[in-house]
Structure formats: structure tokens, C-alpha cells
Amino acid sequence: MIHGCERDPTVPEPEESLVVNILLITGESRQKAVITKVVSNDHTEPSYVDDISLIINDIHFKRNEDYVIRGVGIDFSWDYNYYSDSLEVTPGKIYRMKIITLDGDTITGQTKVPNDFDISIDDDLHVQWESQKNVKAYKFSVYKKDDSGNLFPLLDEVVFANNYHIDSGIFSGSGPYWIKITAFDENFYEYVVKEKDQYGITGGLGVFGSAVEIYKNCYIKK
Amino acid sequence: MLKVLRLKYTISFKMSNRKEIDFNFVSRLYMKFSKVKPSMKLLLLVFIVFIQSLYSENIGTVIGTVEDAESQTPLPNVNILISGSDIGTVADINGEYRLNLPPGKYQIVFRCIGYQEEKREIQLVDKSTITLNVQLKIKPIQFKGIIVEENRNKSNINTNYKISFRSLQNVPQLGEPDMFEAIKALPGIYQTNDLKGNIYVRGGSSDQNQILLDGVEIHNPYHLLGLFSVFNVWAIEDVNIYPADFPVKRSGRLSSVIDIKTKIPPENRYMKANISLVSSSVSIAKAWEKRSMLLAYRRTYLDLLTAAMRFKIPYTFYDTNFKYTEKLFNDIELTVTGFYNKDKIVPGELDESEGSESSKDAVNWGNVLGSVGISKRNAKIKSELSVSYSKNFLNLDGSSGILNNKLSDVSVKGNFQKNFIRQNISLGFQIRKINLSYLWQGGDFPVEEIFYEHIPYNFEYKHEDYQYGLYAQDNFFINQNLILSSGLRFDLWDKEKTMSPRLSLKWKINDFSSLKFAFGDYYQYFSQGSEGIEGSIIAPLFPNEFPSKAQTYSIGYFHKIVDLYKISIEVYQRYFRDIVKIQTDDFPSFIRGSGKTSGFDLLFQKKRGSITYQLSYTFQKSLETFEGVTCPPDWDSPHCLNGIIGFHVAKKWFLNTRISYRSGIPYTPIIGRYVGSKSLDSYNYLAPRFINDTKNSARLSDYFRLDISLRKKI
Numbered sequence: 011m012i013h014g015c016e017r018d019p020t021v022p023e024p025e026e027s028l029v030v031n032i033l034l035i036t037g038e039s040r041q042k043a044v045i046t047k048v049v050s051n052d053h054t055e056p057s058y059v060d061d062i063s064l065i066i067n068d069i070h071f072k073r074n075e076d077y078v079i080r081g082v083g084i085d086f087s088w089d090y091n092y093y094s095d096s097l098e099v100t101p102g103k104i105y106r107m108k109i110i111t112l113d114g115d116t117i118t119g120q121t122k123v124p125n126d127f128d129i130s131i132d133d134d135l136h137v138q139w140e141s142q143k144n145v146k147a148y149k150f151s152v153y154k155k156d157d158s159g160n161l162f163p164l165l166d167e168v169v170f171a172n173n174y175h176i177d178s179g180i181f182s183g184s185g186p187y188w189i190k191i192t193a194f195d196e197n198f199y200e201y202v203v204k205e206k207d208q209y210g211i212t213g214g215l216g217v218f219g220s221a222v223e224i225y226k227n228c229y230i231k232k
Numbered sequence: 233m234l235k236v237l238r239l240k241y242t243i244s245f246k247m248s249n250r251k252e253i254d255f256n257f258v259s260r261l262y263m264k265f266s267k268v269k270p271s272m273k274l275l276l277l278v279f280i281v282f283i284q285s286l287y288s289e290n291i292g293t294v295i296g297t298v299e300d301a302e303s304q305t306p307l308p309n310v311n312i313l314i315s316g317s318d319i320g321t322v323a324d325i326n327g328e329y330r331l332n333l334p335p336g337k338y339q340i341v342f343r344c345i346g347y348q349e350e351k352r353e354i355q356l357v358d359k360s361t362i363t364l365n366v367q368l369k370i371k372p373i374q375f376k377g378i379i380v381e382e383n384r385n386k387s388n389i390n391t392n393y394k395i396s397f398r399s400l401q402n403v404p405q406l407g408e409p410d411m412f413e414a415i416k417a418l419p420g421i422y423q424t425n426d427l428k429g430n431i432y433v434r435g436g437s438s439d440q441n442q443i444l445l446d447g448v449e450i451h452n453p454y455h456l457l458g459l460f461s462v463f464n465v466w467a468i469e470d471v472n473i474y475p476a477d478f479p480v481k482r483s484g485r486l487s488s489v490i491d492i493k494t495k496i497p498p499e500n501r502y503m504k505a506n507i508s509l510v511s512s513s514v515s516i517a518k519a520w521e522k523r524s525m526l527l528a529y530r531r532t533y534l535d536l537l538t539a540a541m542r543f544k545i546p547y548t549f550y551d552t553n554f555k556y557t558e559k560l561f562n563d564i565e566l567t568v569t570g571f572y573n574k575d576k577i578v579p580g581e582l583d584e585s586e587g588s589e590s591s592k593d594a595v596n597w598g599n600v601l602g603s604v605g606i607s608k609r610n611a612k613i614k615s616e617l618s619v620s621y622s623k624n625f626l627n628l629d630g631s632s633g634i635l636n637n638k639l640s641d642v643s644v645k646g647n648f649q650k651n652f653i654r655q656n657i658s659l660g661f662q663i664r665k666i667n668l669s670y671l672w673q674g675g676d677f678p679v680e681e682i683f684y685e686h687i688p689y690n691f692e693y694k695h696e697d698y699q700y701g702l703y704a705q706d707n708f709f710i711n712q713n714l715i716l717s718s719g720l721r722f723d724l725w726d727k728e729k730t731m732s733p734r735l736s737l738k739w740k741i742n743d744f745s746s747l748k749f750a751f752g753d754y755y756q757y758f759s760q761g762s763e764g765i766e767g768s769i770i771a772p773l774f775p776n777e778f779p780s781k782a783q784t785y786s787i788g789y790f791h792k793i794v795d796l797y798k799i800s801i802e803v804y805q806r807y808f809r810d811i812v813k814i815q816t817d818d819f820p821s822f823i824r825g826s827g828k829t830s831g832f833d834l835l836f837q838k839k840r841g842s843i844t845y846q847l848s849y850t851f852q853k854s855l856e857t858f859e860g861v862t863c864p865p866d867w868d869s870p871h872c873l874n875g876i877i878g879f880h881v882a883k884k885w886f887l888n889t890r891i892s893y894r895s896g897i898p899y900t901p902i903i904g905r906y907v908g909s910k911s912l913d914s915y916n917y918l919a920p921r922f923i924n925d926t927k928n929s930a931r932l933s934d935y936f937r938l939d940i941s942l943r944k945k946i
Contacts, residue, residue, distance in 0.1 A: 024904030024923060031908045033915055044918060048904040051922070057906065149912055168912045194912060202909050207923060215923075216908055221915075 024048045028059060028117055030216035032107065033198055034066070034099045036123065037223050043071055043093040045109065048215065063110045064093050071095040101126045101222045107211070119211035119218030124193040129226040131189070134175075139191060139224070141172040146199045149192040150174045154185070161188060178230070185229040194221045292356035294331040294364055297611040297651075298323045298342060301367035306651075307344060308712070310368070315339035315351070324653070328611055335360075342366050363610060392474040393418050397495065400465040409508065410460035411471055415490065417874045417890065419802075419833035419848035420475050424867050424897050426937075429458030432867045433475050434804060435829025435854035436487025436782070437811070439760040439773070443490045444482075446555075446569045448603050451624040451639055451773065455549045455575055462573040462599065466504045466515040467528035467553040469493040475833075476786045476804060477750035480705045480719035480734050481647060481660050486756045486782035486808065494555045494569060497524035510534065511549070528553040549575040560606075567605045567618075574598035597626040614649040636671040637772055655708040662701040666758070669694050670772055697775055699757065700724045705734070713740040723755065730755040730779050748788045756780040759812045759822070774814075777822065781809045798837045805830040813858055825858035827865070845877040863928040864898045871895045881942075890939040896932035901925040 031044040043064055046057040064071040071093040099105070100123065107119040127140040137150070152165040164180045164187070181187065194202075197210030198219030210218040298310045306327025313320035314333070323329045331340075335357050342350040347368035354362055395414050412431065415421055420434045430438030443453050445463070453461050474482075474489040482489045495502075497517035504515045513530035531550040538545045551573035558566045576596040605618030620643045628635035647660040672691040705719035719734035736750040758773045759780065788802035808827035815821045831852030838845050850872040856865045872894040879887040904923035909915050 027904075029906040029908060031918060033909070042916075044907070046907050048906045048923060051902045051905050147912055149915075166913050194915075198909070198912075198915070202912055202915070205921075207921075215906060 024050055028062075028109065028111065028115075028214040028216075030107075030109065030117060030119065030211055030214055030218060032066070032119075032216075032218050034097070034105060034121065034123065034220040035192075035223060036099045036101055036221070038099070039096055040094050041066070041071075041097045041099065044091075045093060058091050059111075061112050063108075065108045065110075066095075066097060067105050069095055069097050099123055099220065105220065107218045109214070115213065117211055117213035119197075121195055121197050121210050121218050121220040123220040124195055124222045126222065127191075127193070127224060129189060129191060129224060131226070131228055133231070135178055136173065136175050137189065138173045142193065144196045145193045146170060146196060147194050147203060148172070149190075149194075151190040151192070152176065152180060153188040153190065155188075181230045184231070186227045187230065189226045189228060190223060192221050192223045195219050291332050292335050292359065293361045294333065294338075294340065294354060294356065295361065295611060296329060296364040296366065298327045298329065298344075299365070299367050300347075301369045307347070307368060310342055310344040310347075313341045313343070315341050328651075340364065342368060344368055346370065365609070365611060392472050392477070395471045395473070397465065397468050397470060400468060400471075409465045409506075411463050411465060411468060411492070412461045413890075415471065415473060416892075417846065417848060417876050418473060418475075419835050419850045419872070419874075420804075420831070420852070421473070421488075422850075422869060422872050422894055423458075424869065425458070427458055429454030429461065430867075432869075433488040434831065434833075435806060435827075435852050435865070435868070436808075437865065437867065440485050440487035440756060440780075440782075441490060442482065442485035442488070443492070445492050445571055445601060446494050446567075446603060447491070447618065447645070448569070448601050448620040448622050448643070449484075449641060450571075450599050450601060450622060451641075452597065452599060452626075455573075456547060456577075460510075462551050463492060464513055464515070464528050464530045464551055464553060466506060466513055466530075467495050467526065469495045476784050476802075477734070477736050477748075477752060478754065480658070480703045480721050480732075481645075481662075483662070483701055483703075483721055483723060483732065483754075484699075484756060484758075486754050486780060486811075494553055495526055495528075497526050497555070497557075515553075523556070523558040525557075526553065526555040546578045547576070549573070562608070563610050564606055564608045567603075567607070569601070569603045569605075571599065571601040594630070595626075595628045597624075599624050612651050614651075615647065617644075617646045619644050634671065634673045636669070638667070638669040639773060640667045641665070654710075655706060657707075658703075658705040660703050662699070664699040664701070666697045666699070667695070668773065668775075693774075695775060697726050697757070714738070725757045725779065726775065728757070728779055730781075744792045746790045748786075748790075750784075750786045750788075752784050754782045754784065756782075760814075774822070776810070776812055778810045778824070780811045783807045783809075796838060798835070800835045801832060803832045808856070811856065823858055825856055827854065827856035829854040843877065843879055845875065848872075848874045861927055863926070866897065866899075866928065868898055868928075869894045869896075884944055886943045888941050888943070890937075892935070892937040892939075894935050896934050898928035898931050900927045901930045 025048070027048045029046045029048060031046075032041070034041055043066075045059050045062060045064065047059050049057045060073070072095055073091060073093045102123060102125040104120060104122045107117075107121075109117040122144060124142055124145045127142070129137060129139045131137045148169050150165070150167050150169050151163055153161040153163055156162050165176070167174075197217055198221065200206045200209040201217035201219065208215045208217070298307045298312075300307050306323075308323055308327055310323040310327070310329070311320060312323060312329050312331065314331075315338070319331075319333070321329050321331055333356055337353070337355050340352050340354060342352070347370055350366050350368055352364055352366065354364060356362060395411070400409060400411055400414050412423075412429065416423055416431065421431055423429070423431055431441060432438055433441055443450050450462070453463065455462055470493055472489075472491040472493075474491070475487070478489045482491075495515070495517055497519040502515070502517040504513075506513050511530050511532045513528065515526070515528035517526035518524065529550070529552050532548055534545045535548050552571065554568075554570035556566075556568045560566055574596060575598060576594065578594045600623040601621070603618055603620035605616060605620075607614070607616040609615075621640070622643075623638065623640040625639075626635065626637040641664065643662060643664040645660070645662045647658060649656055649658040670691065670693040701721060701723045703719065703721035705717065708716045708718075710716055715738040717734070717736045717738070721732040721734070723730045723732070732753045732755060734750075734752040736748060738746065738748045740746045756776070757779050758775055760773055784804065784806045786802055786804040788800060790798070790800045792798050806827075806829045808829075810824050811827055812822035812824055815823050829852055831850060834847075834849040836847045852868075852870060854865055854868045855862055873892070875889075875891040877889045879889075881887045901924070902922045903925045905920055906923070907918040908921045909917070910919045910921065911917070
């Protein structure tokens with residue numbers, strides 16, 4: 011058998027475009043925004059960007075020069091950094107975002123933070139909470155404190171309904187345990203789950219989304 | 233007057249030896265010219281009847297049908313002669329004949345151009361009727377290097393292809409003679425990956441082909457890497473491939489039917505042993521007067537050989553064929569068929585040193601098949617009834633998880649065919665039960681890396697379905713050169729009813745040319761919706777929410793040049809509706825779409841001489857539409873060219889060469905990359921995300937392959 015077969019495609023260069031990755035989370039004192047740019051698939055140069063103005067609501071985000079985050083467990087060679095500032099995110103509020111580049115290009119976005127909600131849990135470990143119109147996905151977590159007082163996770167699962175049944179086997183002892191439910195807004199759901207290249211922003215790629223984290227602690231009867 | 237009459241009757245009596253004579257006609261003829269008185273007329277009539285009854289008492293009859301031994305289709309215009317006399321007849325359009333003979337012992341000779349002569353001895357007694365059905369074998373042609381044959385129907389107006397056992401051996405192959413290598417040399421049929429057995433026929437996906445062994449479907453017909461099939465060529469009689477105009481008794485797939493027949497044991501004992509680069513095999517077959525049997529076994533020897541060399545290849549495969557036939561009574565024949573194949577990988581056997589962390593994971597997959605059937609044949613009627621069972625399995629029992637896939641298929645089928653003077657009518661039914669059982673369990677079990685993304689780690693799926701089918705087909709011989717075939721099939725599947733009409737018109741223009749038009753609706757009820765992976769592990773089958781449908785039109789022209797060259801061209805168009813793709817974010821549901829393929833196939837063959845060759849070319853254009861996006865399918869290849877050339881280089885030495893060329897398959901280019909969140913449960917973790925160009929807007933480079941084989945017959 012003698013073969014001739016090679017892969018030598020000619021691929022066009024990508025259009026220059028900024029990429030925004032912002033998820034505003036309630037309960038976090040400092041919010042992070044990662045701004046990078048689109049590169050070609052075999053690009054090896056860093057993809058971070060400098061010298062932009064990022065404004066969320068009325069707060070001007072600054073680039074955190076003390077932190078340079080490297081990719082963990084990913085085989086790519088670029089570095090990216092993130093922008094950070096204190097911003098208290100309020101459930102139910104609408105936030106707007108604006109990026110202005112040196113060239114004068116503008117990227118805007120808007121997100122509505124999901125509302126607060128109550129969590130109920132019954133003796134059979136069925137957990138329920140209120141559903142909301144613009145929320146299609148949740149992250150359901152259960153934590154326990156270790157001897158040092160740090161929370162460590164017993165359970166982390168993504169759910170697409172407003173209820174969950176906890177398997178009692180994850181519990182050892184009566185607790186206390188912390189149930190955390192993170193409700194993601196529609197922007198983040200469409201971007202991550204539906205793999206859209208952009209949602210919640212115009213003028214660039216990426217996402218401007220938000221999430222609300224609700225905690226409830228409980229004890230387990232044996 | 234009486235003298236005159238007696239003289240006339242004497243002449244008539246002699247003539248009756250050659251062909252049938254209507255005595256009533258003769259008597260009327262002479263009566264007309266007679267002026268015999270009424271009383272004399274009565275006497276004459278009594279005399280005629282007396283003579284007729286005497287003659288009748290001494291006449292025996294031989295009737296029967298002459299068929300092509302390979303295709304088992306009627307052979308018209310066969311000369312049937314009584315040896316040593318000038319008495320004879322000619323078989324009619326249905327291959328049927330009738331001879332009236334006085335009692336005695338005769339040798340009947342059957343002759344037809346292109347076929348071997350057959351002789352039969354009979355003993356005819358008074359007023360007896362002997363049924364003598366004969367099958368004529370094709371006269372062997374000097375296939376010195378061999379090529380794939382087209383279906384040897386005398387009218388050359390079938391659009392299915394037929395590959396005989398002899399041809400299968402002589403197609404160049406890698407490591408092991410294989411049926412699919414010969415099939416891929418045909419126009420309109422190709423593979424996109426040498427390490428994946430999936431074949432594509434006229435633009436359809438690989439799960440749209442039905443592969444049958446003696447009429448029973450096999451769902452995973454490949455051994456490891458898809459390099460070769462599970463079919464041992466030494467146990468195969470022939471293969472019929474239908475890229476269009478499927479027989480109406482076949483149902484359930486859209487693109488093609490590949491019908492493989494187990495070898496018919498010859499009268500002389502047949503024993504073949506073969507060793508190739510990959511495996512060794514042995515086949516034994518023998519036919520007696522009323523029964524026959526075939527047993528074939530093939531096994532790879534690489535694991536045993538490398539074990540002796542202290543480096544064991546942890547892969548084994550074997551396959552077994554069994555066939556038994558027995559003629560019972562009244563032309564009833566019993567047929568029992570069995571087939572079993574298994575592939576096995578035990579990676580843990582690679583490293584058995586102490587302290588090693590070898591995994592004992594074992595993967596095995598294969599097929600089990602069995603069928604029992606009875607059939608009855610005579611000149612007028614053919615009827616068949618069979619029960620069959622087919623199972624495909626895939627198991628992984630590993631330290632990190634379990635995988636257990638099983639598909640079983642039980643079927644009861646019946647077919648009844650009656651031959652009339654100008655038509656034959658078939659009626660049939662099928663009752664089928666399919667069971668699917670898929671179990672995947674494991675935490676770190678990398679199933680998603682094997683099949684496709686987003687498969688849940690723990691998955692259990694069971695499904696049972698029944699299919700009921702009824703069909704009718706009518707082949708009407710408008711005249712000797714024009715055949716109209718119409719068929720209708722009705723199926724009920726999981727409360728979905730489908731009706732599939734089939735129509736074809738075959739016109740034999742002259743002894744060298746013919747034309748055919750065919751139309752058909754086909755339905756498919758189960759799909760994979762995704763390609764399998766290298767290693768011949770197929771993707772699981774799931775039931776469609778709605779039956780997929782294909783409507784096919786084709787026109788073909790066939791021409792022979794001085795009975796040495798054959799050329800055929802066939803133009804076709806297919807419309808697909810409700811075809812499916814697996815939906816990766818909601819397993820196992822499908823998205824539905826539509827498609828269209830049009831193209832033409834060219835085939836040119838030189839059949840005899842010191843050099844024989846076959847060239848095939850296909851041009852096709854395929855498009856599919858899913859979720860509003862229209863693009864070529866992932867397997868689309870607009871141009872395919874195949875050539876097989878055979879040389880008889882020396883006594884018992886054969887050199888065969890095969891050239892394959894096809895257009896590169898499409899792909900979706902990645903035009904950009906960026907980082908972003910990819911999962912909700914680790915939303916802070918940023919990973920590469922890719923920007924794709926228009927789906928399947930680019931093509932890989934064209935594919936080219938050259939195979940050369942040198943074979944010596946020992």
C-alpha cells in the first residue's frame with residue numbers, strides 16, 4: 011500500500027477582535043474581567059491586551075498588575091491577565107459594561123443579575139428553590155468545614171431544573187453542611203452551555219454575565 | 233377417401249415426434265375437404281379419437297425450468313435437444329420448456345451460448361410426467377488477473393453489482409483478502425479513512441447501508457481498525473451490491489443493500505487452507521446427493537506468534553461460518569446457517585512484570601448469527617420461510633468502568649413467488665423484533681473520548697421494537713426485451729406506518745445495449761447519527777423519532793463491445809428527508825435534517841485476455857441541511873476514481889494492481905482562537921475556544937493510494 015495524503019489547508023487569518031469574559035457574582039468583594047484578543051489557531055504570542063478602559067456600571071476597572079494568571083493544565087503558551095476592582099453586585103440589578111480601546115473602538119454589554127431566592131429542603135433531602143425567567147442553569151454544591159474552618163466541597167453538580175435530590179451517602183456526621191446554589195443568568199448560560207461566541211455584548215466576542223450565590227446551612231438527622 | 237385420410241394421418245404421426253401437433257386441427261382440416269357421408273364422418277371421428285387415444289396413452293412429458301446457476305434467474309432461449317435425434321425445443325422467456333416424448337430412455341442436452349453444456353438421463357414411462365429443472369453454469373472465462381464482475385444477467389440490465397468468490401481473491405489487499413476491498417472498487421462506493429471500515433454509497437452516510445449474510449443483517453461487520461471485514465472470503469459464494477433499486481423484500485436502510493451469500497458446497501469436496509500476513513483460515517465444504525455442508529474458521533495468529541517472542545500483541549480475532557442444507561421431500565429444502573465472530577483486546581497482557589500497574593481492561597466485540605429456513609421450488613412456484621437471529625455485542629470490563637452494548641434482532645420472513653407465462657409475482661412478509669441494551673458505568677471511564685463528546689458517564693438505555701412488513705412485487709415481461717417491475721412494501725414500526733413503492737423499467741435495446749430506469753422510496757428506522765471511531769468500534773444505534781426517508785431515481789445505460797468490453801453509465805438523484813445527527817448536549821436525542829445527492833457512475837471493464845482491467849469513476853454532489861445550515865456532509869467526496877489491473881505474469885503467478893483516487897473530504901476550518909469559560913461548574917477556569925469558518929467550507933488534500941499484490945497459486 012502506498013499512500014498520498016496530506017493536510018495542508020490554507021486558513022484565512024482571523025478578524026481582529028477583542029474577547030471579553032466577565033461574570034459578576036454576588037457576594038464577591040472584587041470582580042474580575044479577562045480581556046484578550048482573537049488569535050490564529052497556531053498563534054504562539056500572548057493574547058492579552060493592554061491599555062483599555064473598562065467601565066462596569068459607574069466603576070472603572072483597573073488592570074491588576076500584580077497578578078499574571080497563567081493557564082493551568084492547558085497546553086497553550088500565552089499569558090493573560092485580568093482586570094479587577096471592587097464592585098458589590100446586587101441581585102436583581104442591571105449592570106452595563108463599556109470597553110474603550112486605544113483605537114477608539116467600543117464594546118458594550120448588559121446583564122441582569124438573577125434575583126435572590128429561598129431554598130427549602132425536606133427530611134428526604136429534596137432541595138427546591140424558586141425558578142426565575144432568565145435563569146436556565148444552576149450549580150448545586152454541598153460543603154463541609156474542615157478542622158481549619160475552610161469549606162471543602164462534597165458535591166458539585168450543574169443542574170437545569172430548580173430542584174435537586176441529595177444522595178445521603180455524601181454526608182458523614184450530622185454537620186453542619188452548607189448548600190450553595192449559584193444561579194447563572196441567561197447570558198452566561200448561552201455562552202457556556204450553548205457555546206455561542208458572544209452573548210450579552212456587542213462589538214466583540216465573549217460574555218458579560220452575572221450569577222447569584224445563595225447559601226443555606228443545614229444539619230443532617232441520622 | 234379413407235385411403236387419403238389414412239395417408240394424411242400417417243404423415244401427421246411422424247411429425248408429432250418433433251413438436252406437438254393439434255390432432256383436432258388436423259382432423260378438421262381433412263373434414264373440410266371431405267365429401268364423406270355423415271355416417272362415414274361419424275366412423276371417421278371414432279377412428280380419429282381411437283388413434284388419438286392410442287397415441288396419447290404412449291406419450292410422456294418432460295417439463296422443467298432452466299436457470300442461471302449463479303443468479304438463479306430464468307434463462308430464456310436455451311436449446312434443449314434429445315441426444316442422437318433432431319427432436320428438441322427451446323426454453324421460453326421464463327426459462328420453461330416442455331417435451332412430449334414416447335416412453336423410453338433419453339439423454340437430454342441443454343445448450344446455451346456462454347454456459348456450460350449440461351446433460352441429463354431420463355427414463356420416461358407411459359403417460360408419466362417428469363419434472364427436470366436444470367441450472368447452467370457460466371463457462372469459465374480466463375480471468376488471469378481479475379476484476380470485479382457486473383451481474384451476469386443475460387440481458388445485462390440490472391443495476392446491482394455482483395462479485396464472485398474468484399474476484400474477491402484477486403483484488404490487491406493489505407494483509408488479508410477482503411470483500412470490502414473489492415466493493416470499494418465499484419463506482420459510487422468509497423471509504424474516507426483507511427483505518428475505519430465505514431463505507432459510503434452515493435452520498436449516503438455509513439449507517440444507511442444494510443449488510444446481510446444469507447439474508448440476515450449484521451450490524452458491525454468489521455475487524456480491528458476497519459482494515460478488513462468479518463467475512464472470510466473462502467466461505468463466500470458471491471456478493472450482490474444494490475446501490476439503487478433494492479429488492480422489495482429488503483427494508484430498513486436508505487443507501488444500499490450488500491447481500492453476501494455463504495458458499496454453495498460443490499459436488500467435489502472443497503477444502504482450502506490459507507495463510508496471510510494477519511491470519512490463517514481453513515474452509516471445508518462438501519455436497520452429497522441430498523445434503524451439503526460447509527464449515528470455515530479463521531483466526532489471527534499474531535498474538536500467538538508474538539507471545540513466543542516475549543512481546544505479545546494483545547489482540548485476537550476469529551470468525552466461524554457454518555452452513556448445512558438438506559433436500560427433504562417434494563422439492564423442499566432445509567437450510568441452516570450460522571456465523572460467529574469475536575475481536576478481543578486485553579491491554580493488561582502487554583506488561584506482566586511484577587509491580588507494574590498494568591490495567592487488566594479487556595474489550596471485546598463481535599456478532600452472532602443463526603438462521604433456519606425451508607424452501608420449495610419447482611418450475612412454477614418458489615416459496616421460502618425462515619427464522620433468524622442476529623446479535624451484535626461490545627463489552628468493556630475495566631478497572632475504571634463497564635461498557636456493555638448489545639443489539640439483538642429476531643426475524644421471521646416468508647416469500648412466495650409464482651411464475652406465469654409473462655410475469656412472476658412475489659408476495660412476502662417480515663416480522664422483526666429488535667432489542668437494544670446499552671450500559672455504561674464509570675467515574676473516570678473515558679467513554680466520551682471514544683465515541684463523541686458529552687456522553688454521560690453513567691448511562692443505561694433499553695429499547696424494544698417490533699417491525700411488521702408486507703410486500704408484493706410484479707415482474708411483467710411486456711415482451712422479450714422489455715420488463716416492467718413494480719413493487720410495494722408496507723411497514724409498521726413503533727406505530728409509524730410507511731409505504732414504499734418501487735418501480736423499474738428495463739429495456740434490452742439489442743444484444744449489446746440496454747437501458748434501465750428505476751425509482752424507489754426507502755425508509756430507515758434506526759440510526760447511529762454519528763460516525764464510529766477508528767478501531768472498528770461502531771457508534772450505537774438508536775431508534776429514530778420519525779422514519780428517515782430517501783427517494784431515489786436512476787437511469788442507467790449498459791453496453792457490451794464485442795463481448796469483451798463492458799461499459800455502463802448510471803445517473804442518479806436522491807432526496808433525503810428526516811435524516812438524523814446525534815445531539816451531543818442531550819444524549820441520545822437527534823436533530824433532524826434533509827439532504828440531496830446527485831451524480832453519475834461510470835464503469836469500464838475488459839473481461840478477458842492476458843491483461844484484464846476495470847476502471848470506475850464517480851462524480852457526485854451532496855448537500856445536507858441541519859438547523860438551517862446547508863453544507864456538504866462530512867464524508868462528501870465529489871470525485872472518485874478506481875482502477876484494478878490484472879496480469880498473468882507467469883504460470884500460476886498473478887500480479888494485481890489497484891489505484892484509488894478521490895477528492896479530499898470537507899472540514900470546518902478554525903480561523904481563530906481565544907480564551908473563555910467553557911463549563912458552569914468551573915466557571916473561573918478559562919480554556920481555549922475556537923472560531924469556526926463556515927461549516928465544511930474547506931477540503932483536505934486529495935487522497936491517492938496504490939496497492940500491488942503478487943499471488944502464486946500452489
